[in-house]
Each structure stands twice: as C-alpha cells, then as structure tokens.
Amino acid sequence: xxxxxxxxxxxxxxxxxxxxxxxxxxxxxxxxxxxxxxxxxxxxxxxxxxxxxxxxxxxxxxxxxxxxxxxxxxxxxxxxxxxxxxxxxxxxxxxxxxxxxxxxxxxxxxxxxxxxxxxxxxxxxxxxxxxxxxxxxxxxxxxxxxxxxxxxxxxxxxxxxxxxxxxxxxxxxxxxxxxxxxxxxxxxxxxxxxxxxxxxxxxxxxxxxxxxxxxxxxxxxxxxxxxxxxxxxxxxxxxxxxxxxxxxxxxxxxxxxxxxxxxxxxxxxxxxxxxxxxxxxxxxxxxxxxxxxxxxxxxxxxxxxxxxxxxxxxxxxxxxxxxx
Ligand code: ATP
Numbered sequence: 536x537x538x539x540x541x542x543x544x545x546x547x548x549x550x551x552x553x554x555x556x557x558x559x560x561x562x563x564x565x566x567x568x569x570x571x572x573x574x575x576x577x578x579x580x581x582x583x584x585x586x587x588x589x590x591x592x593x594x595x596x597x598x599x600x601x602x603x604x605x606x607x608x609x610x611x612x613x614x615x616x617x618x619x620x621x622x623x624x625x626x627x628x629x630x631x632x633x634x635x636x637x638x639x640x641x642x643x644x645x646x647x648x649x650x651x652x653x654x655x656x657x658x659x660x661x662x663x664x665x666x667x668x669x670x671x672x673x674x675x676x677x678x679x680x681x682x683x684x685x686x687x688x689x690x691x692x693x694x695x696x697x698x699x700x701x702x703x704x705x706x707x708x709x710x711x712x713x714x715x716x717x718x719x720x721x722x723x724x725x726x727x728x729x730x731x732x733x734x735x736x737x738x739x740x741x742x743x744x745x746x747x748x749x750x751x752x753x754x755x756x757x758x759x760x761x762x763x764x765x766x767x768x769x770x771x772x773x774x775x776x777x778x779x780x781x782x783x784x785x786x787x788x789x790x791x792x793x794x795x796x797x798x799x800x801x802x803x804x805x806x807x808x809x810x811x812x813x814x815x816x817x818x819x820x821x822x823x824x825x826x827x828x829x830x831x832x833x834x835x836x837x838x839x840x841x842x843x844x845x846x847x848x849x850x851x852x853x854x855x856x857x858x859x
Contacts, residue, residue, distance in 0.1 A: 573656045579676035582683045586668040587633030587764045587795035589654060595662030596624040596649060623649050625818040626663070629811070631795055633764075636808065638800035640839060641815035647799045650815065651767045654797065655684045667765070685763035687790055689747075689770075691754030695739035698727060698753065705761035713760065720789045721756035722782040723749060748779030755786040766794045770801040803844040812836065 597620045624646050631637045639647040652658055653665050656672050665672045667683060693701050702714050709717075714734065718724040726749060730736045736743045738753070745753065758766070768787065791798075800806045807826045814822040814829070814836045822834050829836035 573659060573677075575677045576674060580670050580674055580679075581676045582667050582670055582679040584682070585764050586683055587631075588666075588668055589631040589765065589795060589797065590666040591627050591629050591650070591653075591663070592666070593663035594624055594627040594650075594653065594660050594665060595622055596646075596653060596658065597622045597661050598649075598658075622661070623818050624653075624660075627815075627818070627820055628663075629813055629820065629823070631797060631811070633795055634793065635810040636791060636796040636798060636805075637811045637813060638798050638806045638809035639813050639815060640800050640806060640836070640843075641821075642835075642839070645815040646818045647815055648769065651769070651797055651799055654765070654767060655680060655686070682761075683763055684765045684767060685758045685761055685790075687751075687755060687758055687766060687768040687787065689751065691751055691757075693738045693745075693750055693753060695737065695742065697732075697735045697737055699734040701738060701753065702757050702760055705757045709760050714756075717756040717759040718753070720759055721752045721786040722789075723752035723756060723786070746779060748776075748783050751783055752786045755783075755790050758790050764794055766791055766796045767798075768796060769799045770805060801843070803840075806840075806844060814839070 599620065627646070627650060629637070639650060641647055649658075653660055654667070654672065656677075659673060667675060667680065672680060694704075698718075699711075699714060702717065703709055706713075711734065715724055718727055727733060727736065730743065738745060738750075768791070798805055798809070800809065800812075806812055809826070812822075812824060812826060812829055813820050814834070816835055822829055822832070822836050824832075830840060
C-alpha cells in the first residue's frame with residue numbers, strides 16, 4: 536500500500552498552486568540565493584538596470600502533465616520535453632511600455648497568474664517568447680532578472696528573524712536610515728518604532744505576531760529597498776480591516792510608483808487606473824483596452840465589471856465610465 540500511496544502523494548504535492556509558486560519565487564529570487572531549477576546559458580546577457588519594457592510574443596504554455604512529472608524529479612520538470620497536455624496560454628501577445636501599469640483580468644483559471652509567472656521564469660514558455668527590454672528572458676542572466684523584477688503578493692513571506700534581517704535580504708548593504716525610510720514609505724515605520732525592540736523585533740510565531748496587513752507592508756518595505764524597475768503584483772482578495780486596507784493601499788501605491796507594473800487585478804480602482812487592461816479567457820486575450828473603452832463594449836469585461844469589480848457600490852457610483 537505504501538508503494539501505491541507514495542507516488543500519489545508525490546503527485547498531489549507536485550501540482551503546486553500557482554500563487555504559492557509566486558510566493559516561492561519571491562523567496563527564491565528576493566530572499567534566498569538558491570540555485571533556481573531554471574538555468575541560464577553560458578553567455579547570459581545582463582538586463583540593464585532600470586529596464587521597464589515587457590513584451591509577450593505569441594506566448595504558449597502548458598504545465599507538465601502528471602505523467603511527465605511522475606517520470607522526473609521536481610527540479611527536472613521545467614526542462615521536460617513537452618509534447619502532451621493542455622495549453623493554458625494559447626498565443627498571448629502584449630507589450631508593456633516603461634512606467635505603464637497593465638492589469639490582467641479574467642475569470643478564475645483564465646491564465647492570469649501563469650502569464651505573470653513566465654516573466655521572472657518561475658516557468659519557461661512552451662512556445663513564443665517573453666522579452667524584458669529586448670532580451671529573451673531565457674537568455675538573461677538570472678541575477679539581473681532577479682534585480683529587475685519584484686513581486687508583491689498577498690502571502691509575502693517573512694522569515695522567523697528580526698525585521699532588519701528580513702529587510703536586508705533585499706539589500707544587504709542598506710543602512711538603518713534607508714531601512715527606516717523604506718518602512719515609513721510602506722506605512723509601517725510608526726508601528727515598528729513603537730515596538731520595544733524596534734528593528735530587532737523578531738517576526739513570527741515565537742516573536743511578534745504581525746497582522747496580515749502589517750506583514751504585507753513589511754514585505755512592501757523590502758521591495759522598496761530592492762527597488763526593482765518592474766513589479767508583478769497579485770491583488771488577490773485580502774481580508775483586511777479597513778484601516779489596514781487603507782495603509783496597504785498606500786504602501787502598494789508607493790511600490791508601484793515610477794515602475795512598470797503587471798497587476799493581477801481584483802480591484803476596480805486598479806483596473807480603472809491601468810494604462811491597459813488585458814482580458815484573459817481560457818488562455819487567450821479576448822479583449823484589450825482602457826476601462827472606458829471596455830465598459831463601452833458589451834463584452835466579457837463588461838460582465839466581469841458588473842459582477843466582480845463593481846461589488847462596491849460606492850466605488851461604482853464614483854466611476855464616470857458607468858452608464859447610469
Ligand atoms: P485565478 O483567478 O483563479 O487565480 P488565473 O486566471 O490566475 O486564475 P491560472 O492560475 O494561471 O489562472 O491557471 C490557468 C490554468 O492552469 C487553470 O486551468 C489551472 O487549473 C491550471 N494550472 C495552474 N497551476 C497549475 C499547475 N501547477 N499544474 C497544472 N495546471 C495548473
């Protein structure tokens with residue numbers, strides 16, 4: 536029985552949720568200097584500092600099938616020859632110009648998180664190409680790709696260590712002054728100043744238990760210290776109280792300011808402010824445009840807007856694009 540059970544358990548563990556992969560991406564790329572399973576070529580090109588342009592050209596992707604996974608160790612999955620399995624991205628093309636915010640929206644399972652993860656090479660495309668600046672991400676040096684891209688997600692990981700140690704993972708040479716400035720911009724400086732151990736407060740179970748919103752703001756401070764030119768953000772529904780929510784929003788605005796942003800958007804305020812909205816459905820971009828453009832059409836966005844984004848009547852009432 537154990538012999539039967541072993542592989543089954545292994546398989547269910549392998550189907551890692553996309554978001555946990557994003558979180559682990561954040562850990563791997565921002566925090567731990569682990570060797571990622573995805574390799575760089577011998578003549579890898581450095582992504583120049585400050586690069587903000589992103590381009591997806593006819594990108595196709597499918598996750599490795601369970602059968603393939605059972606034949607390979609987790610580390611090998613990314614390099615498997617892919618011949619079977621269903622494509623979850625089927626010819627996705629778009630460009631994000633430096634400094635723009637592009638929102639990915641669409642029904643659950645449409646491929647939003649998958650699209651976002653191909654940029655930092657959590658996985659590699661199975662067709663087409665992803666460019667950062669004018670470099671195919673598969674040809675970029677991993678260190679420069681890590682330096683260029685930052686990730687903000689709901690479940691940002693903090694280690695069971697002091698606040699200052701958690702932040703210095705982003706920039707080991709950061710001075711205390713720079714650390715305080717980042718905490719202030721992330722709306723969490725005041726809280727940390729009020730703690731008896733200040734920056735040396737230990738985070739976590741056996742230390743100080745920060746709330747979800749506080750942890751997120753510390754993670755945003757870490758991103759501000761790292762100062763990537765491209766930010767991937769997943770807004771996924773947080774259950775924060777309204778005070779914490781307002782502080783997180785302010786911190787997120789700091790995190791995005793002056794950077795290129797690819798946002799998996801769940802908030803009306805974000806989609807409304809986006810320079811471009813890409814509506815994904817079943818692995819394809821089915822509509823694209825600004826909020827005003829898309830609301831005026833009676834397509835999938837209009838439907839999502841009414842059901843998903845406009846659940847806050849007050850926000851909707853302030854929306855000039857709404858036909859009342
Ligand atoms: P949501 O809004 O629910 O997060 P999404 O638009 O981000 O959805 P993805 O998470 O990118 O969609 O998923 C796209 C498709 O890929 C879905 O059919 C999903 O079941 C599948 N998928 C996601 N992660 C994996 C995985 N690790 N292995 C196999 N299939 C996966």
